[in-house]
Each structure stands twice: as C-alpha cells, then as structure tokens.
Amino acid sequence: MFPSNESFVGALQKKGVNRRRFIKFCAAMTATLALPPRYVAQVASALEKAKKPVLVWLQFQDCAGNSESILRSSHPSVLEVVLDLLSWEYHEIIMAGAGHQAEAALERVVKEEKGKYLAVVEGAIPLADDGVYCTVSGKTALDIARRVCSNAAATIAAGACAWDGGLVAAAPNPTGAVGISEAVPEAKVINLGGCPQNPANTAAVLVHYLTFGELPAVDQYNRPLFAYGRIIHDQCERRAHYDAGRYVQEWGDEGHRRGYCLYKMGCKGPQATYNCPSVRWNDGTSWPVKSGHGCIACASHRFWDTRSPFYDRLPSVPGFGADVTAGQIGMGVTAAVAGATIVHGIASAVRDRMRTPPGASTPPATRGPAEKN
Amino acid sequence: MSDLRAYAWSEAHKPDPASAPVRVYVWELPVRVSHWFIFLPIVVLSFTGYYMHNPFIVARSSTQFLMATMRFIHLVSGSVFIAAFILRMYWFFVGNHWSSWRSFWPIRRRQWRGMGNMVAYYSFLKKDLVHHVGHNALAAVTYLLMFTLMLIEIITGLTLYTHVRGPWLLAPLFSWIPRVIDIQNLRLIHFCIMFSFFAFVIHHVYSAVLVSWEERNGLIESIFTGYKFVPRDELEEESSWQGK
Numbered sequence: 001m002f003p004s005n006e007s008f009v010g011a012l013q014k015k016g017v018n019r020r021r022f023i024k025f026c027a028a029m030t031a032t033l034a035l036p037p038r039y040v041a042q043v044a045s046a047l048e049k050a051k052k053p054v055l056v057w058l059q060f061q062d063c064a065g066n067s068e069s070i071l072r073s074s075h076p077s078v079l080e081v082v083l084d085l086l087s088w089e090y091h092e093i094i095m096a097g098a099g100h101q102a103e104a105a106l107e108r109v110v111k112e113e114k115g116k117y118l119a120v121v122e123g124a125i126p127l128a129d130d131g132v133y134c135t136v137s138g139k140t141a142l143d144i145a146r147r148v149c150s151n152a153a154a155t156i157a158a159g160a161c162a163w164d165g166g167l168v169a170a171a172p173n174p175t176g177a178v179g180i181s182e183a184v185p186e187a188k189v190i191n192l193g194g195c196p197q198n199p200a201n202t203a204a205v206l207v208h209y210l211t212f213g214e215l216p217a218v219d220q221y222n223r224p225l226f227a228y229g230r231i232i233h234d235q236c237e238r239r240a241h242y243d244a245g246r247y248v249q250e251w252g253d254e255g256h257r258r259g260y261c262l263y264k265m266g267c268k269g270p271q272a273t274y275n276c277p278s279v280r281w282n283d284g285t286s287w288p289v290k291s292g293h294g295c296i297a298c299a300s301h302r303f304w305d306t307r308s309p310f311y312d313r314l315p316s317v318p319g320f321g322a323d324v325t326a327g328q329i330g331m332g333v334t335a336a337v338a339g340a341t342i343v344h345g346i347a348s349a350v351r352d353r354m355r356t357p358p359g360a361s362t363p364p365a366t367r368g369p370a371e372k373n
Numbered sequence: 374m375s376d377l378r379a380y381a382w383s384e385a386h387k388p389d390p391a392s393a394p395v396r397v398y399v400w401e402l403p404v405r406v407s408h409w410f411i412f413l414p415i416v417v418l419s420f421t422g423y424y425m426h427n428p429f430i431v432a433r434s435s436t437q438f439l440m441a442t443m444r445f446i447h448l449v450s451g452s453v454f455i456a457a458f459i460l461r462m463y464w465f466f467v468g469n470h471w472s473s474w475r476s477f478w479p480i481r482r483r484q485w486r487g488m489g490n491m492v493a494y495y496s497f498l499k500k501d502l503v504h505h506v507g508h509n510a511l512a513a514v515t516y517l518l519m520f521t522l523m524l525i526e527i528i529t530g531l532t533l534y535t536h537v538r539g540p541w542l543l544a545p546l547f548s549w550i551p552r553v554i555d556i557q558n559l560r561l562i563h564f565c566i567m568f569s570f571f572a573f574v575i576h577h578v579y580s581a582v583l584v585s586w587e588e589r590n591g592l593i594e595s596i597f598t599g600y601k602f603v604p605r606d607e608l609e610e611e612s613s614w615q616g617k
Binding site: 314348 | 426427428430431432435436437438439440441443495497500501536537552555556557558560561564565567568569571572575576579583587
C-alpha cells in the first residue's frame with residue numbers, strides 16, 4: 001500500500017491507471033450518485049487533489065461476504081480505483097500483519113488520525129453476556145467498535161449485519177446482536193444495507209465524501225438515498241410482465257424460461273428499495289431477478305425476519321405452521337362461518353316449528369323486552 | 374294498509390289489532406347510499422385485491438394489462454369506498470336516532486341487556502327474538518367492529534399506496550407507519566381483514582333474513598326503501614326511552 005500522504009493521482013499513475021480510465025470512473029460514480037453529468041469534472045478535480053484518506057475495516061459477527069464483495073473484481077474497474085483511493089491500514093482478511101503488529105496499527109490510526117479516518121464495520125455486534133460471543137485479541141466487539149467508531153470521521157456500516165444485526169440478529173438472536181448504530185449511538189454512521197452491500201455504492205459514498213466533504217443525503221434508516229431511494233419493482237426489467245399479468249407459476253416452467261415476472265414465486269421486489277437493478281453485480285453482469293430468482297429484499301430492514309418466507313407473498317401467520325398461508329386460514333374461517341350459518345339456519349327453522357301454534361292460550365311470542373320465554 | 378298487513382304478517386305471527394304496523398322511515402338516504410357504496414366496492418376490492426395477492430388469471434398475450442387494470446380498479450373502488458365510509462361517519466353525528474353514534478356504542482344498561490338477549494336468542498337459549506326498530510345492540514356493536522376494521526383497511530391501504538407512490542398530498546399521514554409496523558405485516562393485516570368481511574357478509578345476510586322473517590317488518594326491503602313496518606306498541610315502547 002501507498003504512504004498515506006501521497007496524492008491519489010500519483011498513486012494511480014504508479015499503478016498504470018491512465019487518465020481516460022480515471023475519468024470513466026468519475027463518470028460512473030457521478031451516475032451512481034444520481035448527480036447530473038456536469039458534476040464529473042467536480043468529482044475528478046476533487047479526487048485528484050484528495051489526500052488518500054485512512055480507512056480501517058473492522059469485522060465482527062460476519063461471513064466476510066462484504067469484504068469478498070468489495071474484493072471480487074474480475075478485471076481492473078471501479079473496485080481497483082476505489083482500493084487505490086484509500087489507505088487501508090487495517091483489514092483482518094487482507095492485511096499482511098498479524099497479532100500484536102496488526103492491533104498496534106489499528107491503535108496508531110485511532111490515536112494519530114483521530115477524527116480524520118474512515119471506519120468500515122462489517123458484521124453485527126453481540127451485546128448478550130457482556131459481548132463474549134465475539135472477541136478480537138481479547139477485546140469484545142463492542143469495546144473495539146466504541147473505541148474505533150466514536151473516534152472516526154465517519155463510519156460505514158457495510159452490509160445487513162452491521163446495519164441492523166442482519167442474519168445474526170434474526171430471531172431468536174441468541175447473542176443479542178445489534179447493528180453499529182445501536183451499539184455505538186455516538187458514532188456518525190451511514191448504513192449500506194444489503195447482503196452483501198454493493199461495492200459500487202460503497203465506492204460512491206466514499207467519492208461523495210471526498211468530493212463534497214460530507215456524507216450523501218440519507219433516508220430514515222441513514223441509508224444513502226441515491227442507492228436506497230427507489231423501489232426495486234419500479235426499476236425491474238420484468239415489470240412489464242407484472243403489469244401484463246404474465247407470471248412464473250413454478251420453477252422451470254414455460255413462463256420462467258421466457259423471463260416472466262417472479263411475483264408469484266414470492267419476489268419481494270415490490271417491498272424493497274435498492275439500486276440493485278441498475279448497478280447490478282459482477283461488473284454489472286446481472287442481479288438476482290435477472291438471473292431468474294425472486295428478490296429477497298436483502299437491503300430491507302431486518303429482512304430475515306420481516307421478508308421471510310422468501311418464496312411466499314405474505315408472512316406466515318403467528319400460531320400456525322410455517323407452510324399454512326394466510327389465504328388458507330382466511331378461506332378456512334370463511335368456510336367455517338358459512339357452515340355454521342347453514343347449521344344455525346336449519347336450527348332456527350326447527351325452533352320456529354316448535355313455537356306455540358296460533359289459537360293456543362299463550363299469546364304469540366313475537367316481541368317486547370319483557371318477553372317471558 | 375289492511376292488504377299490506379295481511380301480506381306482511383303470517384298467521385303464526387299475527388299481531389293483536391292494538392299493535393298494527395306503522396310505516397317508519399328508519400334508514401335515511403345517506404345511510405342506504407353509504408351501505409351500498411361500502412358493500413359494492415368491498416366486492417370489487419376483494420376480487421381485485423385477491424388477484425393482486427395471487428394473480429390467478431394468467432395473461433395470454435403481451436397486449437393485456439391484467440395486473441395494471443386490476444390495480445387501477447382496486448384504487449378507484451378504494452376511493453369510492455373511502456368516500457362512502459366518510460359519509461357514514463359524518464352521518465353518525467347528523468343522522469336520525471337509529472343511525473346516530475349513540476345507538477351504536479353500548480353506553481346504556483339496556484344495550485348490554487339487549488346484547489345478552491341477542492346472544493341468548495342466537496344460541497337457542499331463548500326461543501323468541503326481542504324486536505328492535507333500528508339495530509339490536511349486538512348488531513350495533515358488530516357494526517362498530519366492522520367500521521373499525523374498515524378504518525384499518527383504509528389506513529393500511531393508503532399506507533401501501535404511499536409506499537408505492539412516494540410523495541403525495543396525504544403521504545405525511547402514512548409514510549411513518551411502515552417504520553413502526555413492517556410493510557409486509559401491513560400487507561398481511563390488509564389481506565386478513567378481507568376474510569373478516571367475507572365472514573361478516575355471510576352472517577349479515579343470514580341474520581338479516583332471519584330477523585326479517587321473525588319480525589315480519591320488511592327489514593330486508595328497508596335497506597332499499599328506508600322504511601320498516603313496526604307494530605305501534607313497539608314504536609311507542611322504543612320512543613319512551615329514545616333520546617334518554
């Protein structure tokens with residue numbers, strides 16, 4: 001890695017990234033941020049002048065999927081440029097140092113770059129039983145997060161687990177896992193939900209920070225609006241099939257082969273906001289719905305609990321089995337009421353026959369709250 | 374009048390002459406209009422809404438816009454439903470005695486007694502029905518429950534609409550709700566309440582037929598015409614406590 005006082009352009013040139021590719025990157029970032037093209041020049045000049053900011057990447061209860069996501073790049077592209085943009089001082093799965101050396105590097109950043117460095121958090125933080133379920137070099141995840149994130153200029157919560165606890169915090173959440181905002185309320189956090197988060201969005205947040213000196217506009221969950229502001233369903237290439245009424249009925253059927261809408265297969269596109277359909281994955285090759293699988297709304301709040309079952313339209317009704325749908329219960333209740341009504345009707349007819357016939361000594365039983373029967 | 378009496382009262386339920394039926398204007402026009410403009414949209418909303426949940430008709434060509442059309446009809450009939458609901462809520466406060474909110478809330482002892490009577494009648498513990506000019510107390514409470522469920526349908530529906538549409542005039546009223554109750558659970562609530570309407574309609578039509586048959590007062594016709602035929606002594610009995 002390059003010394004942190006070196007300019008970005010110098011670093012790029014050493015790496016053999018020419019100006020044309022650099023401007024292409026700036027244009028791509030401007031588009032991802034949903035900014036008009038005239039901002040390309042501003043982004044480019046800001047990045048040229050930028051000192052490489054220091055970044056530390058913390059991993060807690062995670063699967064390293066977000067690290068994998070940002071490291072996977074088949075040919076030099078956005079990702080490489082982003083990697084070169086920053087001075088990565090600490091990242092457990094890619095750093096050369098280990099043990100005390102590595103921890104000393106982290107401690108040095110926190111002390112010397114206080115208030116200036118960026119922290120990326122991947123994974124949830126367990127709070128149950130004093131946080132014993134996740135420790136690094138004898139310190140709990142909570143202690144590390146408190147020390148590192150509260151001294152950072154900004155913290156990026158990468159992926160679902162760092163945002164809201166993700167899979168780790170899904171019911172029954174045995175380790176009491178929470179996201180970084182809940183664990184360290186004083187940290188300035190921007191949440192990049194998703195399982196994993198899309199590296200293009202991470203890059204765009206960093207570029208925005210370097211260009212404008214502040215984090216992008218966010219929604220109610222502190223997620224950047226440029227990435228989480230639109231419903232997937234509204235950007236989906238299968239949307240025309242949805243409106244037309246053409247749906248995949250079962251996996252591998254004619255409609256599935258023809259690329260019809262996955263709504264009936266439990267696609268949560270209508271319930272999820274993300275820019276997945278436009279930035280896509282694997283260098284913009286594809287995304288889940290394009291490849292024939294419904295969206296599971298991985299960028300939604302607590303999606304493991306709120307968006308499952310992934311292959312049904314609606315959540316399961318509490319108290320019933322997992323494979324009983326709300327529709328079946330509703331139909332059952334309706335049928336039961338209809339059956340009870342028929343039985344009651346017959347019984348009422350029988351009751352009417354049993355009433356006192358006309359001309360008998362008791363008066364006709366018809367009305368009045370003072371009725372004796 | 375005498376022809377009418379002969380028609381309306383069978384031999385088994387022949388009234389004594391002192392209580393000859395009187396034609397009473399029970400359901401005012403806004404009550405009847407709101408009744409039907411709540412019922413008809415619910416039929417349409419249930420069909421289109423169930424289709425939106427589970428598109429059971431599959432389009433055969435790309436020129437059809439089945440789901441888009443269903444959603445359009447759902448939104449339009451939803452608006453009609455909301456308008457009728459608002460009209461009925463308004464009439465709670467300006468309508469006559471039988472449509473007033475006072476006759477719905479069980480705030481009097483006699484209403485609780487009336488509920489007990491109805492439960493006893495329905496469960497065959499009591500042979501005969503206590504007659505009412507307007508709603509019986511049990512029906513009134515049931516309608517209150519249905520109005521509440523309708524309100525929940527309206528709120529969840531408008532929240533789902535806001536979720537899809539984004540900013541609009543009333544968005545600030547609903548955009549905060551998905552942060553409290555997840556959008557999928559709102560969908561589940563919106564869907565499940567539909568079945569309570571199904572169950573209610575079955576019971577409602579059945580009990581209307583049953584009570585109309587018991588009371589021989591033109592109850593079924595009254596939701597079209599507004600008039601019921603009430604024995605004089607019953608009317609006097611009711612007007613003696615009305616408004617108290």
